Amino acid sequence: MTLEQEIAKRRTFAIISHPDAGKTTLTEKFLLFGGAIKTAGAVKQNKIRKTATSDFMEIEKQRGISVATSVMGFEYKGMKINILDTPGHKDFAEDTYRTLTAVDSVILVVDSVKGVEEQTERLMEVCRMRSTPVIIFVNKMDREGQNPFELLDELEQKLRIDVLPLTWPISQGQNFRGVYNLYRGQLNLFEPDQTRITEHYIEIKGIDDPELERWIPSAFRDQLREDAELIEGVYDPFSVERYLDGSLAPVFFGSAVNNFGVREMLETFLEIAPSPHEREASERVVRASETALTGFVFKIHANLDPNHRDRTAFFKICSGTFERNKFYHHTRLGKKMRFANPTQFMANEKNLIDNAWPGDVVGLYDNGNLKIGDTLTEGEELRFRGIPSFSPEIFKEVINRDPFKAKQLEKGLRQLTEEGVAQLFLQYGNRKIIGTVGELQFDVIRFRLEHEYGASCDFMPLRYFKAFWITGTDTPQYEEFLRRKSPVIAEDKEGHPVFFAESQWMLDVAKENYPGVIFHETSEFKTKDEG
Structure with missing residues (x-):
């Protein structure tokens, strides 16, 4: 097979969502359709009944959340699919942001009951920055949730992207009967089953086909036809070009835990999603x-x-x-x-x-x-862009609880921070400070240090407001700043100086008194300097 043929058969995407929207469950259903697994473990109420295939770290198994990006590949109908299942918890957003640099498109999972949540909005901002094509899967339609039209309005307003439903639910909650595929003119009747593929497709000739009367009670049938007519009148026809440039998000409805509505999305995704490009x-x-x-x-x-x-x-x-x-x-x-x-x-x-x-x-x-x-x-000097570290907001000093395990602690902290779990800063006298964007990261670090490296430590909170990488345009002023502010200056693991601002006011004063010092909120400046 030629290089061009190998490229054309590949789809590499991330699944993103707010915690507990059903992201990991949806990932497993894809693996089920691809034959990569035979049965899937159900994730319910943030507790894992059977350990999810993509949550392999011990702490993930115990807590029922994804805290590391999993990479999975499988084949489906001659296509090679690479899924990157990302952490949903906001404390691990930086890991998700980096993962989004490695994909060509995204599937965004939204809980039909809770609608658009805070982390969903943040993740969508990153997709917009990169013009990443997005497909939205509205999950948990077998529960009593928001009105689908109101949810579509909320998606457009909060995610700031045009949407277009390609499937449409036939009622919801206890009355959920299935979905009508507006894109293909197919009817899929709902049969709840959490472990097998049990979709019941009915071939019909459009929404007005009398065949509908055999399968759907009149009240639901009339509502479906009314909804379909409204969708046709309100929304523009589907444009693959607008999807690919990131300005239009197709929407699918279903229930991931019941394997329902997933196939329609998967097969449409394979048809329209981009293969690797520039x-x-x-x-x-x-x-x-x-x-x-x-x-x-x-x-x-x-x-x-x-x-x-x-x-x-x-x-x-x-x-x-x-x-x-x-x-x-x-x-x-x-x-x-x-x-x-x-x-x-x-x-x-x-x-x-x-x-x-x-x-x-x-x-x-x-x-x-x-x-x-x-x-x-293969020899060319290249450096790919857009994989920075972000300024942490929570800072704690590492206190070694076992002096005999100092080497294990050093190794564990170095390896975990190189993974991007958190950031490590070193001060005079080998003082170690960990910076994160969320408290949960400290639990993960402590857990993994103990279970993977045999080291134990405590974390002492520090009252810093934010960390900034610093460079100087005025060398004498920059050197004076480093000398005068030495108690709140540290180095990152690559030796770059970092300033710990104790408050917004202290930061503003520092900027005013030292105009020759530049304060950077991400490490992206290092890529430019070193490139």
Whole structure:
């Protein structure tokens, strides 16, 4: 198969949502349709009955939430599908933002009962920034939820994107009878079943087909026809071009836990979603069809396999063909690297591969050479954009509880912060400060340090308002700032100075007194300086 054919058969996307909207459940239904698993574990009320395939970390199993991005691949009707299942919890939004740099499109899951929630809006902002194509799946239609038309209005207003329903629910809650596929003119009757594929399709010739009377009671049938007429009058016809440029989101209705309404979305997604295309680097735009390999690391995870203390870098291929044991150029380090055991994932199951193509995510065994944002090429100096760290808002000092395990603690903190779980800052006297955007990250760090590294620690809260990377346009003034503010200056893990502002007022005073110092809210400036 040629490179162009390999590209055309691939779809790489992320599933995103507010916590407990059904994102991980939907991921498993896709795997069920693809034959990658035989039965799916149901996730209900934030508790896992059977451990979800994509939630492989022990803390995820205990809490019933996703706190790390899982990468899964499967084939369906001749297409290679790569799913990146992301954390829904807001404390892990940074991991999700980085993951969105590695996908070509997104499926956004919305709870029909709760509607558009805070985290959904934040994630959509990132999609808008990148003009990422979005499909919306309105989940839990078997529960009493919002009126579908009111929900469509809310989607448009809060997510700031035009929407168009491609399927439509026949009632909801206890009276939920199924969905009508407006896009294909098919009727799908609802049969609740959480473990098997049980969709009952009825071929009809449009919404006015008398055949409808055999399957749907008159009250529901009349309402469906009325709704379909209103949709046709209010919404413009579906435009694939508008979907691909990120200005129109198709909407599907269903119940992921019951495997219902998922197939319609999956098959439409395969038809309209983009295959891997071009990606912007600092130096130029890279096309997927170029024969030379390029790609970047968007995530690092230690100890995916608890039996082996491994460290895996998730590498997104942007162009060319990846080959096992071939030497590639590491642009940041300026050296050659080859990978003897590249893998691809089905959740926590890894398979050794010899080749991979644009759109694929490859797991690269790493002994510490790779960092988030690193680029590999066949020799060209490239650096892909848009994988920054963000300014943390919660700061705690690390207190070692077991001096005999100091080395284990050092290793664990280094590896976990290189994964992007949190940010590590070092001060005078080897004082370690962890910065995060949410409290839950500290629970994850403490848990993983204990269970994966045999180290234990406490966290002492620090009263800092925010952290800022600093650079200077006036060297004497910059050096004076570093000297005078040394008690609230630290270094990130790469040695860049960081200023801890104790309040907004203190930050404003610092900016006023030191106009030659620049305060950066993300680490993106480093990419420009080092590129």
